[in-house]
Amino acid sequence: MNRTIMLPASLDEAVEALAATPGAVPVAGATDLMEAVNAGRLRPAALIGLGRITELRGWRYEDGGTAVLGAGLTHARMDRPDFAALIPALADAARTAGPPQIRNVGTLGGNIATAAPAGDTLPVLAALEATVTLARAGGTREVPVSHLLTGLDPVRPGELLTWVRVPLLHAPQVFLKATGRSGPSRATASVALVLDPARRAVRCAVGAVAPVPLRPLEAESWVAGCIDWDARGDQAASAIDPAAAAAFGEYVAAACVPDGMTESGPGGAHAAALRLRRTVSVLARRALGRALK
CATH class of the missing domain: 3.30.43 (Uridine Diphospho-n-acetylenolpyruvylglucosamine Reductase; domain 2)
Structure with missing residues (x-):
């Protein structure tokens, strides 16, 4: 046709x-x-x-400590050192998004619009609390990425996703994912974690385990209270007790892989769900540890 x-x-x-x-x-x-x-x-x-449309393939700074990313920004471009220094977790996600032929043409806006559960950039954008600009004839509007993905405020007919606004925290941030095989492949689970020292906050999002990235808000609040935000120098690496970091991993996993997913069922569903919960726990614990180094 x-x-x-x-x-x-x-x-x-x-x-x-x-x-x-x-x-x-x-x-x-x-x-x-x-x-x-x-x-x-x-x-x-x-x-x-x-x-x-070349203007959609770049990025720029905006007053107020925000990076404005064009929807046409490719994964390969986000993996370059200048961008990685700006938003490390997004660069890490872009680096693992697939083989070179996919990263060279796949775009940030496409990742958001497609909204595949295993989209690597999505948990990073959720953890960073990014927003998108939707343009249409006669005006534009701003929508949180999380609202767009969950359908609370979807793209309307005639609207085009043009920009992604990401707050620049100038603090550690990490993206980790687990796959079913070696090399670039689809995530079975992923975790994005960012620190916000100015607000003494931790933000975390888990991808690939549900149709949309999940924010374990109670786990975030709990672990933020366990961190020694005033630690400096050599003490910074031990800004949280190892037992608390392990507990955080379990807290995140329990919040994002609920008990209903681990009930016994046919075909080994129970064991698979338990493995998924264990994977999320390990990813969350490691992400927190790397962010605090």
Whole structure:
């Protein structure tokens, strides 16, 4: 079936094309598009290619300590040293997002729009409490990434995801993930953890274990009270008791892999859920330990 393909050269042109063509699907890296089309999950009436819009492929600083990331920013670009120094956890997630051919074309905006449960950047954005800008003819609006992913405030017809705003904490942050095999592959579980010393807070998000990243808010609050935020120098590495770090891992795992998932069931479901809980516990404990080094 023939489909219309539009290639706007500017953000304004893209928004206008989307408004004029109901049912059109914006596409950048297209790493998930053909899979969805071939599987019959997507039958777009038209495609709006965003590859020519250079302004969406970069990033900039904004007053107030925020980085504004273009939705067309590729995983490979986020892995470069200058970006990694700015948002380390997002660079770590981008580095493990897949083989080079995927990282070279896959984009941050595509990861958010696709909202696959195992999307590597999603728990990082949730932990950083990032927001996105949605543009449409006549205006824009800001939406928390977590609201977008959970459907509390989804993308509306005619809207285009253009920017991702990430607070710059200038503090340790970590992304870790577990996979079923060696090398770049889909996560079976992932954990993003960031420290916010100014607020004496810990923010954590767990990915791949549910349809959307999960925030164990009670575990965050509890472990923040266990950290010696005033530790300096050699004492910083022991800013939390090892037993508390281990307990934090268990707390996060229990919150994100609830008891209902570990009930006995056919086909070894009980054992698989227990393994998943153990994996999340280890990832959370290690992420906290690395952040506090």
